[in-house]
Amino acid sequence: MSKVQSRHFRAEKFDFWSFFFSGLTGLATLFILGILATILLNIIVNGWSAISWHFVSTIPKKDFFDANTTGVLPMIVGTSFRVIVMTIFVIPVGVITAIYLTEYAPNTSIITRIIRAAVNNLAGVPSIVFGLFGLGFFINFAGKNLDLLLHNANAVWGQPALIWASLTLAVMTLPVVIVATEESLKAIPPGLREASLALGATKLETILRIVLPQALPGIMTGGILAVSRAAGEVAPILFTGVAYYMASLPAHLSDQFMDLGYHVFVLSTQSPNIEQTRPILYATVLVLLLLTFALNFVAILIRARVRKKLRALG
Amino acid sequence: MAETLIPKIATPATTLTAAKTGTPLIEIENLSLYYGAAKALKDISLKLEEKVVTAFIGPSGCGKSTLLRCLNRMNDLIDNVRIDGAIKIGSHDIYAANVDVIELRKRVGMVFQKSNPFPKSIYENVAYGLRLHGFQSKSELDGTVEQSLRNAALWDEVKDRLHSSALGLSGGQQQRLCIARAIAIKPEIILMDEPASALDPIATTRIEELILELKKDFTIVIVTHNMQQAARISNYTAFFYIGELVEFDVTAKIFTNPAKKQTEDYVTGRFG
Numbered sequence: 001m002s003k004v005q006s007r008h009f010r011a012e013k014f015d016f017w018s019f020f021f022s023g024l025t026g027l028a029t030l031f032i033l034g035i036l037a038t039i040l041l042n043i044i045v046n047g048w049s050a051i052s053w054h055f056v057s058t059i060p061k062k063d064f065f066d067a068n069t070t071g072v073l074p075m076i077v078g079t080s081f082r083v084i085v086m087t088i089f090v091i092p093v094g095v096i097t098a099i100y101l102t103e104y105a106p107n108t109s110i111i112t113r114i115i116r117a118a119v120n121n122l123a124g125v126p127s128i129v130f131g132l133f134g135l136g137f138f139i140n141f142a143g144k145n146l147d148l149l150l151h152n153a154n155a156v157w158g159q160p161a162l163i164w165a166s167l168t169l170a171v172m173t174l175p176v177v178i179v180a181t182e183e184s185l186k187a188i189p190p191g192l193r194e195a196s197l198a199l200g201a202t203k204l205e206t207i208l209r210i211v212l213p214q215a216l217p218g219i220m221t222g223g224i225l226a227v228s229r230a231a232g233e234v235a236p237i238l239f240t241g242v243a244y245y246m247a248s249l250p251a252h253l254s255d256q257f258m259d260l261g262y263h264v265f266v267l268s269t270q271s272p273n274i275e276q277t278r279p280i281l282y283a284t285v286l287v288l289l290l291l292t293f294a295l296n297f298v299a300i301l302i303r304a305r306v307r308k309k310l311r312a313l314g
Numbered sequence: 315m316a317e318t319l320i321p322k323i324a325t326p327a328t329t330l331t332a333a334k335t336g337t338p339l340i341e342i343e344n345l346s347l348y349y350g351a352a353k354a355l356k357d358i359s360l361k362l363e364e365k366v367v368t369a370f371i372g373p374s375g376c377g378k379s380t381l382l383r384c385l386n387r388m389n390d391l392i393d394n395v396r397i398d399g400a401i402k403i404g405s406h407d408i409y410a411a412n413v414d415v416i417e418l419r420k421r422v423g424m425v426f427q428k429s430n431p432f433p434k435s436i437y438e439n440v441a442y443g444l445r446l447h448g449f450q451s452k453s454e455l456d457g458t459v460e461q462s463l464r465n466a467a468l469w470d471e472v473k474d475r476l477h478s479s480a481l482g483l484s485g486g487q488q489q490r491l492c493i494a495r496a497i498a499i500k501p502e503i504i505l506m507d508e509p510a511s512a513l514d515p516i517a518t519t520r521i522e523e524l525i526l527e528l529k530k531d532f533t534i535v536i537v538t539h540n541m542q543q544a545a546r547i548s549n550y551t552a553f554f555y556i557g558e559l560v561e562f563d564v565t566a567k568i569f570t571n572p573a574k575k576q577t578e579d580y581v582t583g584r585f586g
Binding site: 106311 | 447
């Protein structure tokens with residue numbers, strides 16, 4: 001027996017090409033990891049020393065290029081606000097759209113196919129185009145008309161504002177949420193839907209009581225992806241809400257706001273003294289990274305709790 | 315041709331233990347079903363009695379499951395299905411325009427081939443249908459959940475872990491839970507689509523014993539691939555072949571002295 005086996009499992013001859021290609025894939029992976037590590041290390045090493053409680057808790061004066069007096073509190077608040085407001089809008093709209101596409105829309109109809117194509121194309125639109133769309137649609141159309149109705153044409157809503165920047169980001173991240181939700185809805189066994197319907201549940205009851213609770217972790221994954229994408233985006237908010245400088249924190253949805261990503265751009269292009277600004281530039285980038293990480297971390301924690309609860313009981 | 319296929323249901327009641335004479339509960343009249351252009355059921359007429367077990371047998375693709383799913387209109391969920399003819403339950407045409415499908419499915423429960431408990435607790439699985447139909451009070455729910463689990467011969471095994479996940483149960487237990495879930499809302503008819511085909515012999519025996527117990531209270535229609543199972547548990551058997559009803563009679567007659575050669579060949583294992 002062992003003789004027969006040993007004949008079949010003889011050591012192979014050295015194969016140059018298989019060695020070459022496995023080496024190549026390994027190198028490519030190392031290269032990417034190396035780049036990531038370089039970027040992160042560079043930011044952490046150079047940014048860490050400039051971060052202080054004063055830095056993250058101070059509203060700076062107009063001259064925010066001075067490392068001794070500046071701070072990034074308004075940018076942290078602005079970026080957090082716009083991401084949270086975006087999430088509040090994008091999750092319901094995305095989830096409802098995905099429910100329509102998977103549960104209600106006739107799969108073969110031309111309209112369904114057009115909607116799907118639109119969702120996919122939306123994901124490929126450059127973010128600056130979303131910014132221009134936000135300016136044209138939300139501010140100049142929706143905002144101006146709101147002012148006509150509510151404020152005697154005084155500019156309250158018809159100007160860049162937190163709400164319009166958030167809505168623009170929501171439109172941009174909509175495909176992410178729709179696709180993630182659709183995937184998680186499709187992954188639910190059809191037997192569960194049938195069981196519910198066979199017990200005399202309506203389609204709506206089945207969706208609300210069986211399908212959606214099961215899809216919740218997948219929906220949250222979509223939300224996490226949307227938050228990650230939106231937190232660092234600058235282009236969509238350029239025309240729709242971000243401010244170069246504000247003396248106070250945004251307090252209202254119609255206020256403009258300062259933003260970490262945009263502030264990085266400002267620090268690196270507008271500074272009168274590059275050397276003096278460099279440490280705060282690094283520190284601001286590090287704060288942006290940490291904030292994105294923190295927002296993700298909170299969402300991932302919530303998702304883990306939901307998963308655990310689903311597994312234990314449902 | 316169709317005339318001769320209409321079963322003679324007026325067999326002497328003495329041959330059956332639980333059968334009652336009188337008007338049948340389910341009347342299927344000249345039913346044809348199309349998936350798009352394909353005709354899956356061909357002009358089927360059948361009358362099923364109350365509180366007996368009727369088995370649908372036949373080779374795969376013969377339409378027996380499709381017919382079963384007509385009885386609670388689960389086929390409505392599939393696109394491109396068209397139906398001719400009528401099905402009456404208690405003399406009401408269930409395909410009439412004014413029929414409330416929700417009400418129908420409340421009265422005609424279903425157990426599926428693959429056990430499909432909800433990813434909820436054992437208790438919540440059974441309570442699901444009750445909550446849907448407006449039961450709220452805890453004592454009422456508790457009582458019905460316990461009674462349903464008892465009737466499904468599952469209570470003793472799960473009474474100490476009612477609030478743990480149903481997915482932790484064995485395959486056979488899960489299927490009995492699905493039966494408990496179905497009977498909790500007190501249907502008149504229970505449709506079973508190969509309920510034991512995925513289970514081991516011991517679990518299968520338990521399901522079969524349960525079916526014999528349940529027929530005292532419910533009218534049961536069961537689709538099965540297992541000839542012995544049909545012989546063991548059913549009072550009547552209908553044999554289908556490529557969308558047609560070949561023969562329908564008392565089970566003992568189908569298995570010992572069938573009228574059609576085709577039936578004999580199938581039940582003796584010569585084809586199918």
